[in-house]
Amino acid sequence: MIRKKFDQTLVLHHLKIYHYMKIKILLALLFISLVQAQKFHFPGTAVEDSIILEKEMPELALKVIAKQALKQKPENKVDFLDNLFRLEIIAKDYTQSINTLSEYRKQYADHNMAGNKYIALEVYSLAKLNEQKDKTTFPAALQKSFNQIYNGLSDQLITKIGIAFDGNVNDTRKLLRKALSKQKDKDSIDYSSALALCKSYLNYKTYSNIKPQIMQLLALKDQEEFIIETRDLKTKSGHTLTITIVRKKENKSPLPVILTNNIYAGQFDAFFGKRAAVYNYVGAVVNTRGKRNSDDENEPFEHESEDIYDVIDWISKQPWSNGKVGMIGGSYLGFSQWGAVKKLHPALKTIVPQVAVGIGIDYPAQNNIFMSYMLQWINYVTNNKLTDEADFNNFTKWDSINTAWYKSGKSFRALDTISGKPNKIFQRWLDHPGYDQYWQKMVPYKEDFAKINIPILTTTGYYDDDQIGALYYFKEHYKYNKNANHYLVIGPYNHGGAQSFGFTVVNGNTIDPVARISIDDLAFSWFDYILKNGKKPEILKDKVNFQVMNTNTWKHAPDLEKMHTSTIKFYLLDHKNSPSVFTQPVNKTFTKQTVNFKNRDEKDSYYVVSKKDSIKTTHSVYFESEVLHKDLIISGNLAGIFNVAINKKDFDTGTYLYQIQPDGKSFLLSTHMVRASYAKDNAVRQLLEPGKTEQIPIHNSIFISKKVEKGSKLLLVVGVNKNPAWQINYGTGKDVSDETIQDSGEPLEIKWYNDSYVEIPVYKE
Structure with a gap:
């Protein structure tokens, strides 16, 4: 590490900007020693002794705060505030941590959809603060803090917070133990390792302390506001699918139903259902074959067209349905909608495919080149009845597998064997290197697009991993159906942003303010327009609606070729x-x-x-x-x-x-x-x-x-x-x-x- 000259004036200026005046004298003293030091003191005994660990972590956090203030430059405000907020919680400066989060949201979360990823940490910090102020127990303080934050959220944001709180405690424990194990028999720690240790420590502290109680509180809130029921459906071909239905209690009359076909069974089922319900629709979320209660074979992508037809048929006949169905979802869920219109049910009135996988086009091969990631994803969705989060997020494991394959010089077909788990789906996909009938049968192909006459809204982004797929469907639809009623919105969004909301910063680049729109609001405004005779969304001035980065403007064109002159x-x-x-x-x-x-x-x-x-x-x-x-x-x-x-x-x-x-x-x-x-x-x-x-x-x-x-x-x-x-x-x-x-x-x-x-x-x- 290169030693940097200590500029006290600059450092104090940064501290003032980020509201850390409360301990600036302590930090200034720390800076003098840190300039000469490459590492921080951290006793190896903390690895095994939880009492010592609890004592040392706040002190380590203060040292890292000091070093971070010295290292960071003004243009790194996103990372600076993200780290600072977490470190302040560990340092037990809960008031300041909440102020820092407020500063972050003020600069980088200029609409109510952003900043939600911090809500679990925010509730934990506020609970610790209330525990001190009210001189009460932590559970009582946690309930108070949860209510304070929950009651201030919009209905749309409330649907998302269950995901934010549902952190895996076992995984966070393992990550903490892994970070600590690196310090065994050592008495010092470098800056990067210290920052990583602080983050893993806070994640474990947060979720292990709040998750059980918060999930109970969320369940009670859901019982107050929604009717949520889960049941199994039998398709005409004899297969079992699990479906979750979500309705707002206050909505008594039949409504249009917004259906999502979800291979990522588990926590997202209720979320997708509640998302539709808060916009005053019935939310229906069906899991693919082999998921949840289905004992059928899990074969991703292969059965959507057949199964979704039967699901829509059942939905359209239920007493809470007015007979009109729309579909929404991103990535695999976006692909599912194109699978559904391969065999179009009369009750399906519109689809909103977001960042839709172009099966055989951009995944699992992009322009006929297979990607190593496909094996990681297959295991993610097929290892169990829900999703294997621990395996999927073990990036070190998968990097090492891919590297081992690369170094070995073995065939790509050997990748699953190298991973230690042969996979017949992986092998099946490799048997189809060209865009042949295996892929063609899953979604509309050529003249099939001519038969699709329902209105469609596609969203994707310049940074979207499945942009090629999303635009493939758009182009093919217009190629074979000149009168298609199909709109496209594309902007500076990544794979997540183009199916949720426009972030302030994407891939390190600041996004123009006009691009920071809620994709949820756009999608459900579209549903209102098509299913409830509402007003057409303002942004849809032509068939292609695109944001010109670095100009803070949207442009509109009748087709993709007119995006340029x-x-x-x-x-x-x-x-x-x-x-x-x-x-x-x-x-x-x-x-x-x-x-x-x-x-x-x-x-x-x-x-x-x-x-x-x-x-x-x-x-x-x-x-x-x-x-x-x-x-x-x-x-x-x-x-x-x-x-x-x-x-x-x-x-x-x-x-x-x-x-x-x-x-x-x-x-x-x-x-x-x-x-x-x-x-x-x-x-x-x-x-x-x-x-x-x-x-x-x-x-x-x-x-x-x-x-x-x-x-x-x-x-x-x-x-x-x-x-x-x-x-x-x-x-x-x-x-x-x-x-x-x-x-x-x-x-x-x-x-x-x-x-x-x-x-x-x-x-x-």
């Missing part, structure tokens, strides 16, 4: 030897790249943006544009053609377009990856001819809309996919899942011809 071509040129990367080259040349698939220990290489930032370029080549002399709004997704010649029959490409900002930071604008042999047709493999110049078209890249400021540069990184997160294509032409490192042969050689180009969509007023 022109395009520019970025050629694979070195601008230092050419007039411009945006000008077609006169002479044809190439950039040569070599990738040795046998080497699994190579060092990473980087493009250095500045002292503040760098971009990984391992297994890639890059091309840098000249400085832009005027603002440029990039709006849409990348297209183009790569003209290449390789010495093998296939390879997987990876393309990344970055903005190099004037402030010396990079911004990832768009990405694209594809298996070259499937680039022209994702259903039919067409191998490359070694040594022959071939064209690889760019389709299904990531959409974005953002103003790129003048003074920026664009950086185009193109290369080969070779890392533990994805299959490795050795280029033999065999099934890639069966190839091993023994198939790698000579290194892959690629000639990237300079008449290759990435077509960038540009919007002009």
Whole structure:
């Protein structure tokens, strides 16, 4: 660790900003010693002795607060306040912790949906404060604190807090023990380890102290406000499904029903039901085969179309239903809705697929390249009747499995065996590397889309992992049904944000205020519009509604192609030897790249943006544009053609377009990856001819809309996919899942011809 000069004035200024004046004198004294110290005193005896641990943790928290104030810069306010809030609770400064949380919400939670992730910690801190003030027992103080916070929440937010309180006490205990075990036989701890220990300690303290009582209090509140019933349904084919129905007690008349098809059985069932109920609908949540009380085989994605038809048929005939059904949900739950319209029931009047998985399109393979994550997810949803949270969130385990596979050079098909648990679903998926009938039968395919005439609202985001899938359905719907009544809202949202609410900061980037909308409010305004003859949501001014980042404006277009007004071509040129990367080259040349698939220990290489930032370029080549002399709004997704010649029959490409900002930071604008042999047709493999110049078209890249400021540069990184997160294509032409490192042969050689180009969509007023 590099020692930093101590600037007392700056540190005290930070403390003043973050309202820590109460102990600033103590911190100033601590700073003097911390500048010289690399570690904090923390006795090894605290590892096994809970009494010593309880005594040492508040003191450690104070030391970490001091170090954090010294380390942090003003632009790190999100992390600063997040850490500070937690540390202050451990330091037993409960009043100040609540003030810090208020400061966080003031700056980064400018609507009532954000900041909810802290509510368990907030209730715990307030309870400890009330315990001191009222000189009462902790259970009494906890009930008072819970009521104080609960009564101040909106109905919409109340539906979410059960998830926030439902932390796994056993998991938090294990994480704490793991953090403590690292300190065994030591008498000091470094800053990073201390901060991690403080966080794991607080999580365990919070959930172990409040969860049982809070869950009882929440159950009582639910009994006061809702009628919640769970029952089993038998489908016409004889399969059992568990369904949860939630109604507001005050709603006596039949209502439209909002259905969610949920493979993530458990805590989310009641949440999804209550979410619909508070908007004055009946909420219905059905679990997929093999979940909850179903003894059927759990085969994700395969039976939605058949099963949901029967569920809707049953719902439409219940006394609390007025015969109209809508569907909502994100990710797998979004996919489920497209499964439902494959065989459309007359009672299904609208769907709101959010960040919908494009099965066979972007998951479990993106543009025909299978991802390692698929095995982790399969285990998550099939290990038991609910979800295996402990296994899924054991990132260290899964990272080590993926790394072990990568290092071994074994086939991708061996990944499940390496994990210690062979998986037939994993193997079944690998048997379908092309977009064949196995995938096509799960959702509408080609002319099936022409039959879908119900209104649809799709939401996704520029940072959404399933954006490609969500937009695939949108594009195919309009391709086969020119009169489709289908709206799209897309903005600077990640996978979670595009199905809940627009965060203030996403991927470290501050989001424009106009983009921070409640997706829940939008969805249920849509349901009001379609199912209750309400007003059309204001944001839906045209079929495509997109937020232009860095302009604080929304734009509206009749289709995706109208998101931009022109395009520019970025050629694979070195601008230092050419007039411009945006000008077609006169002479044809190439950039040569070599990738040795046998080497699994190579060092990473980087493009250095500045002292503040760098971009990984391992297994890639890059091309840098000249400085832009005027603002440029990039709006849409990348297209183009790569003209290449390789010495093998296939390879997987990876393309990344970055903005190099004037402030010396990079911004990832768009990405694209594809298996070259499937680039022209994702259903039919067409191998490359070694040594022959071939064209690889760019389709299904990531959409974005953002103003790129003048003074920026664009950086185009193109290369080969070779890392533990994805299959490795050795280029033999065999099934890639069966190839091993023994198939790698000579290194892959690629000639990237300079008449290759990435077509960038540009919007002009």
